[in-house]
Amino acid sequence: MIRRFGLRTRLLVVFALVTALGATAAAWSSAGTASIALVDSTQRRLTETTVNQITAHTPELIYPPDQAALDRLRAAVGGDTAVVYKNLRSADGTDVGLITDALRDAVRARNRLVAQRITANDKPWLLTGTPIMITALDGARTPSGIEVYSVHDLSGVEQQISDLTRSAAVTSALALPLAAILALVAAGSVLRPVRKLRDTARRLAAGDLDARSQPQGADELAELTVTINEMAESVQTSMAAMQRMQADARRFAADVSHELRTPLSTLTAVMEVLEGAADRMDADAKESAQLAITETGRLVQLVEDLMEVSRFDAGTAHLRVEQVDVAGAVRDCLRARGWLDRVDLVAPDAITVPLDRRRLDVIVANLVGNALRHGRPPVRVRLSASAEQVRITVSDHGPGLPEHVLPHVFDRFYKADAARTRTPGSGLGLAIALENARLHGGDLMAGNVAGGARFVLLLPRDLEETS
Amino acid sequence: MAAILLIEDDPLVRRGLQLALARHGHDVRTAETGEDGLREFHSATPDLVVLDLMLPGIDGIEVCRRIRQAGTAPVVMLTARGDDFDIVGGLAAGADDYVVKPVQPTVLDARIRAVLRRGNGVTDGVRAHRDLRIDTVALTVTLHGEQVMLTPTELRLLLTLSRAPGRVFSRQQLLEEVWEHDYLGDSRLVDNCVQRLRAKIEASPASPEYVQTVRGFGYRFGPV
Amino acid sequence: MNRIWLVLAAVLLVGCGVQPSGVTDGGEAPTGLAPGVTLYFVDADEQLTPEPRPSQRLGTIEDALSLLMSGTSNSPLHTEIRASSVPRVNVTRSPGLIQLDVPLSIYEVTPLGIDQIVCTALAVHVQSGGPRDTRVQVRFTLPTAESAKLRTCPLIKAS
Numbered sequence: 001m002i003r004r005f006g007l008r009t010r011l012l013v014v015f016a017l018v019t020a021l022g023a024t025a026a027a028w029s030s031a032g033t034a035s036i037a038l039v040d041s042t043q044r045r046l047t048e049t050t051v052n053q054i055t056a057h058t059p060e061l062i063y064p065p066d067q068a069a070l071d072r073l074r075a076a077v078g079g080d081t082a083v084v085y086k087n088l089r090s091a092d093g094t095d096v097g098l099i100t101d102a103l104r105d106a107v108r109a110r111n112r113l114v115a116q117r118i119t120a121n122d123k124p125w126l127l128t129g130t131p132i133m134i135t136a137l138d139g140a141r142t143p144s145g146i147e148v149y150s151v152h153d154l155s156g157v158e159q160q161i162s163d164l165t166r167s168a169a170v171t172s173a174l175a176l177p178l179a180a181i182l183a184l185v186a187a188g189s190v191l192r193p194v195r196k197l198r199d200t201a202r203r204l205a206a207g208d209l210d211a212r213s214q215p216q217g218a219d220e221l222a223e224l225t226v227t228i229n230e231m232a233e234s235v236q237t238s239m240a241a242m243q244r245m246q247a248d249a250r251r252f253a254a255d256v257s258h259e260l261r262t263p264l265s266t267l268t269a270v271m272e273v274l275e276g277a278a279d280r281m282d283a284d285a286k287e288s289a290q291l292a293i294t295e296t297g298r299l300v301q302l303v304e305d306l307m308e309v310s311r312f313d314a315g316t317a318h319l320r321v322e323q324v325d326v327a328g329a330v331r332d333c334l335r336a337r338g339w340l341d342r343v344d345l346v347a348p349d350a351i352t353v354p355l356d357r358r359r360l361d362v363i364v365a366n367l368v369g370n371a372l373r374h375g376r377p378p379v380r381v382r383l384s385a386s387a388e389q390v391r392i393t394v395s396d397h398g399p400g401l402p403e404h405v406l407p408h409v410f411d412r413f414y415k416a417d418a419a420r421t422r423t424p425g426s427g428l429g430l431a432i433a434l435e436n437a438r439l440h441g442g443d444l445m446a447g448n449v450a451g452g453a454r455f456v457l458l459l460p461r462d463l464e465e466t467s
Numbered sequence: 468m469a470a471i472l473l474i475e476d477d478p479l480v481r482r483g484l485q486l487a488l489a490r491h492g493h494d495v496r497t498a499e500t501g502e503d504g505l506r507e508f509h510s511a512t513p514d515l516v517v518l519d520l521m522l523p524g525i526d527g528i529e530v531c532r533r534i535r536q537a538g539t540a541p542v543v544m545l546t547a548r549g550d551d552f553d554i555v556g557g558l559a560a561g562a563d564d565y566v567v568k569p570v571q572p573t574v575l576d577a578r579i580r581a582v583l584r585r586g587n588g589v590t591d592g593v594r595a596h597r598d599l600r601i602d603t604v605a606l607t608v609t610l611h612g613e614q615v616m617l618t619p620t621e622l623r624l625l626l627t628l629s630r631a632p633g634r635v636f637s638r639q640q641l642l643e644e645v646w647e648h649d650y651l652g653d654s655r656l657v658d659n660c661v662q663r664l665r666a667k668i669e670a671s672p673a674s675p676e677y678v679q680t681v682r683g684f685g686y687r688f689g690p691v
Numbered sequence: 692m693n694r695i696w697l698v699l700a701a702v703l704l705v706g707c708g709v710q711p712s713g714v715t716d717g718g719e720a721p722t723g724l725a726p727g728v729t730l731y732f733v734d735a736d737e738q739l740t741p742e743p744r745p746s747q748r749l750g751t752i753e754d755a756l757s758l759l760m761s762g763t764s765n766s767p768l769h770t771e772i773r774a775s776s777v778p779r780v781n782v783t784r785s786p787g788l789i790q791l792d793v794p795l796s797i798y799e800v801t802p803l804g805i806d807q808i809v810c811t812a813l814a815v816h817v818q819s820g821g822p823r824d825t826r827v828q829v830r831f832t833l834p835t836a837e838s839a840k841l842r843t844c845p846l847i848k849a850s
Binding site: 051062 | 708709710711712713714715716717718719720721722723724725726729741747748749750751814815817818819820823847
Binding site: 258261262263264265266267268269270272273276300318320322323329332333336357358361 | 477479480482483484486487490547551568569570571572573638649650651653654655683
C-alpha cells in the first residue's frame with residue numbers, strides 16, 4: 001500500500017520508522033536490562049541480609065527452641081517475618097499472610113533459601129523462606145525444623161523502574177524528530193541523483209540526445225547514470241549515422257532527378273519534331289513515335305515529382321503566399337484541365353485566403369484527378385469556411401478506398417494492387433499533396449463515406465503573407 | 468519568324484531546342500558559353516534571347532544583365548524549376564519571362580511570341596500624363612521630351628496600365644494580359660518588371676508617380 | 692512484518708515494572724544451630740577424644756575455648772593444657788584462617804594440648820557453617836616458632 005506514495009515519502013516514512021524503532025528499542029531494552037538488574041540486586045541484598053541476620057543469631061539460639069527463642073530470632077531478623085518450629089510459631093506484621101504454599105513446599109523440599117516475587121494488593125512483593133540447618137562435624141547438614149519466612153515490599157523498586165521507563169519513553173520521543181531530519185537528509189541525497197536522472201531521461205525521450213547527467217560517487221546510482229549516458233551516446237551515434245544515411249539517400253534522389261533533367265530537356269524538345277514527322281511514317285514507326293512521346297511525358301512528370309519530393313525532404317520547399325480567392329482558384333484548376341463539366345463544384349463566393357496558389361492547384365488537381373480516375377461520377381468538390389480554416393472536400397461515388405489501403409494512401413509509390421501499376425501518375429501525387437497541405441500548416445485526410453472515397457483538405461486562414 | 472539567340476551549354480539540349488524552335492518558324496542562332504553568347508548578341512542583334520542560367524564561365528544572370536544594359540532585346544530564361552534562387556536573380560537582372568526545363572517547344576514558342584508581341588492592338592494615339600508621353604502608334608515613350616528605351620514587356624505593361632488610368636490591375640490580370648500566362652503565372656514577373664519600369668520613368672522610384680502600388684490588390688496608372 | 696511486531700511487543704513488555712516470578716533458589720540456607728558444643732580432651736591412651744557438652748546452643752569459639760580451658764568434667768579424660776587464671780582467648784577470623792591468641796606460653800601446653808585447642812575451635816567453626824579446610828594459628832604469650840604454624844585438626848579432615 002505504501003507503493004502508492006512517491007519514492008520520497010516512502011523513504012521518509014521507512015527511514016523515520018526504522019530510526020524511531022531503533023531508538024525506542026535501544027531505550028526500552030536498556031531500561032529493561034536496568035530494571036531486571038535492579039530487581040535482581042534488590043532481591044540478593046534482601047536475602048543476604050536475612051541470612052546474615054539469622055547466622056549472627058543462631059550460635060546463641062537454644063535448640064530445640066522454645067517460644068521465647070523463636071520470638072527472639074524473629075525480632076533479630078526484623079520486618080514482616082514468621083519463624084516456625086514444629087507446632088511453634090512466631091509471627092509479626094499483617095503481610096506474612098502473603099506467604100505462599102509453593103514457597104513453603106520449596107523450603108521443605110530443597111533445604112535451601114528460596115525466593116518468590118508476587119503481586120498482591122496492587123503491589124509487588126518479594127517472599128523469602130529458608131530452613132535453618134544443623135551442620136555435623138563431618139560437614140553433613142540436616143534441617144533443624146526451624147523455618148524463617150520474610151515478606152518484603154518492592155514498591156520502591158517498582159517506582160525506580162517506572163522512572164527508568166519514563167526516561168526511555170522521553171528518549172524515544174526525542175529521537176523521532178531527529179529521525180525525521182535524518183530521513184529528509186538521506187532521502188534528499190538519494191533522490192537528488194534520481195531526479196537528475198529522471199530529468200535527463202525526459203530530455204532524451206523528448207529528443208534532446210545531447211542530454212547527459214554527471215555521475216557522482218561510486219554507488220549503484222552512479223553506475224546507472226553511467227549506463228544511461230552510454231545508452232544515450234550509442235543512440236545518438238546510431239541516430240547520427242541513420243540521419244547521415246537518410247540525407248545521403250535523399251541527396252542521391254535529388255541528384256539523380258537533376259541529372260535526368262538535361263537529357264529529358266533534349267527529349268522533350270525533339271518529341272514535337274518527331275510528332276510532326278509521324279504522319280509521314282509507316283504505322284509501326286508512327287506507333288513507336290507515339291509511345292516514345294507518351295513515355296517521355298510520363299518521365300518528365302515523374303522526375304518533376306521526384307524533384308518536388310526532394311525539396312520537401314531537404315526543407316527547401318517554400319510557400320509563395322498571396323491572397324487567393326479559393327473558389328476561383330479551384331475553378332481555374334478544374335477549367336485548365338477541362339474537368340469543369342465532369343465535376344460538381346459547390347463553392348460559396350469570396351473566400352479569400354492567403355496561400356500558395358500553385359500548391360493549392362497541385363493538391364486539388366491531384367485529388368480530383370484521382371477521383372475521376374479511380375472513382376465513379378458524380379465527383380463533387382465542396383468548399384466551406386469557418387473562422388479558422390477553409391475546408392475543401394473531394395468525394396466520388398466509386399467503390400471507396402479498401403480498408404487495408406487507407407493507412408498507406410499517402411505513402412510514396414504505394415500501389416493498392418499490382419494491377420494498378422500501369423495507371424498514369426508517378427505514385428507520388430498524394431504524398432506531395434499531403435506535404436503541400438502541411439507546408440500551409442493544414443492537413444489532408446482520406447476516408448470513406450457512404451458510396452465513395454472522400455478526401456478532406458484543411459487550410460488555415462491566418463497564414464502570414466510573405467510576398 | 469523571329470531572330471532568336473539560344474545560349475545553352477549542353478550541346479544536345481541546344482541542338483534539340485534549335486530543331487524544335489526552327490519548326491515553329493524561328494531563325495535560331497546558338498552559343499555555348501556566356502562569352503560566345505554576348506559576342507553573338509552584339510554581332511547578330513537578335514530579336515530575342517533564350518538564355519540558360521546555368522552556364523560555364525560568366526553565368527546566365529551576368530549575361531542577362533549585360534544584354535539589358537546593351538539594349539531592349541527581350542530575354543526569356545531557361546531555368547531548372549523551383550530553383551527559386553535562379554528565378555529571383557534572373558528576374559532582378561532584367562529577364563522578361565522564364566520557362567522551366569524540360570520545356571515543351573510549344574510552350575517556349577508561346578512565351579517568345581507573347582514577349583515579342585507589341586502594341587497589343589491599342590493604337591489610340593498619344594497619351595500624355597504630365598511629363599510622360601506614350602505614343603501608342605509609334606510605340607515610343609518620352610520623358611521630359613527624351614525617349615526612354617523600354618523592353619517590349621515594359622512597354623506592354625505601361626500600355627496596359629495607362630489604357631485605363633486609375634483602374635487597379637491585379638497581378639493576375641497583368642500576368643494574363645501582358646505575359647499571356649495562365650492562372651498559375653508567377654507574380655514576381657510583374658513585380659520585377661514594375662521595378663524596372665519605375666527605374667526608367669519615375670523621378671523617384673521609391674515614391675512612384677505613374678505606376679502606383681495598391682497594397683493587397685496590385686497596380687494602377689497615375690496620376691489620378 | 693510480523694517479526695517487527697513481536698520485537699516491539701517484547702520490548703514494551705520488558706519495561707513494565709516488577710514481574711511476578713516462580714519460586715527461585717536464593718542460595719545456601721543459614722546454619723549454626725546445635726544442641727551443644729564439642730570439646731576435645733585426651734584419654735588414657737594419649738588419644739584425642741571429643742566430648743559433647745549439651746549446652747542447648749553452639750555458642751562462639753571464645754565460649755568453647757573458655758570451657759575447654761576450665762578443664763574436664765569427666766574423670767576418664769584429661770587435659771594437657773595448664774589451667775590458667777584468665778581463661779580468655781582472643782579470636783580473629785579471616786577467610787580460611789582463624790587466629791587464636793591464648794593466655795599461655797608454649798611451655799604450659801603439650802603438642803596434644805595444642806591439638807585440643809585447634810580441634811575445639813575448628814569444630815565450632817564448622818558447625819556454624821564455616822569450611823572444614825580452615826587453618827588455625829595458635830599464638831602464644833612468649834615468642835616461639837610454634838606461634839607461626841598454621842594448623843589443622845587430625846580429627847576433622849578437610850574433605
